[in-house]
Amino acid sequence: MARRLRSANIAVMELFATRCPWYVAGPLIGLLIVAFYAVANRPLGVLGGYVDAEAFARAPGGGASWRVWMLGGIVVGGLLSALAAGRFAPGFACGSLDQALRGSLLAKAALLGGAGALMGYGARWAGGCTSGHGLCGNATLSPASFAATLTFLATAVAVANLLARVIA
């Protein structure tokens, strides 16, 4: 019994430690978007969670909005995904970015902090991010979201390729 439990446990860990196929993950996220419209009648836009959390930090009186709860849920979901895969080992590693920055934590903090600021400023300016415009807005056939998605995809592809050429 114990052995069978252990092997089942290992099978589950292997399942969640292997990258979920896109044709499973994509439709799952799509269904979550539909479910969220049925619940809140609003797009599953993550930027809104940050915007509301920032407003909440300034004036906590009104309580945290449902969008803040959703954002908190994403953090919890991330934790659960790491636990399910048996891979919860907190650290600052960041894949191939570490080689590019020669392992400097300070450089990483500066780069990611700056990049985060660009994303926060730009997404608030555009009224949404990869989830709000990129997933939900396109699914609802919003012309503004088509324009925003094409723009941030084209910009990101251009910047990443340009940088790769400069560094190499």
Place this chain on the structure above:
Amino acid sequence: MRTQKSLALLVGIAFGFVLGWSQATEYDTIHAMHLLKDAYVFLLMGSAMVTAALGLFLLRRAKARALSGDAISFERPRPRGAHVAGAAVFGIGWALAGTCPGPAAAQIGRGELAGLFTVAGLFAGIALRGWAQARSAKPIEAPAGPCGAPSEPAHAQGVS
């Protein structure tokens, strides 16, 4: 209201779990996408969009109602300069960080602590944009979009 918050929390948990499981939280997954070396994230986002579009179409055709009792509806704003200019700034940050606001939150839960820097930056950028909008001589309206303005209370937002 409390039901809505609990359900939003649940949807967030499921979303964060799938983001982690699909390794969309990893720098190299998004970097490979931006370098056009791996179609995975394009396929993931594309199939999510198609599923959501189909599901929403069916919900609306069935005249399903949201929890609040309202008919399910969404805004379809016309593109304006802000959508393009803001998205261009966002795209630069996306390429540099190798992550975006949703996966960055999931990173923190997964113990990928570099996400703390990204999230700190996100809050700074959001605050800066809010300050710029408030300061501007002619008041800038938050652009129509999924996350245009703070949402409290959610049901009071202009949903057409």
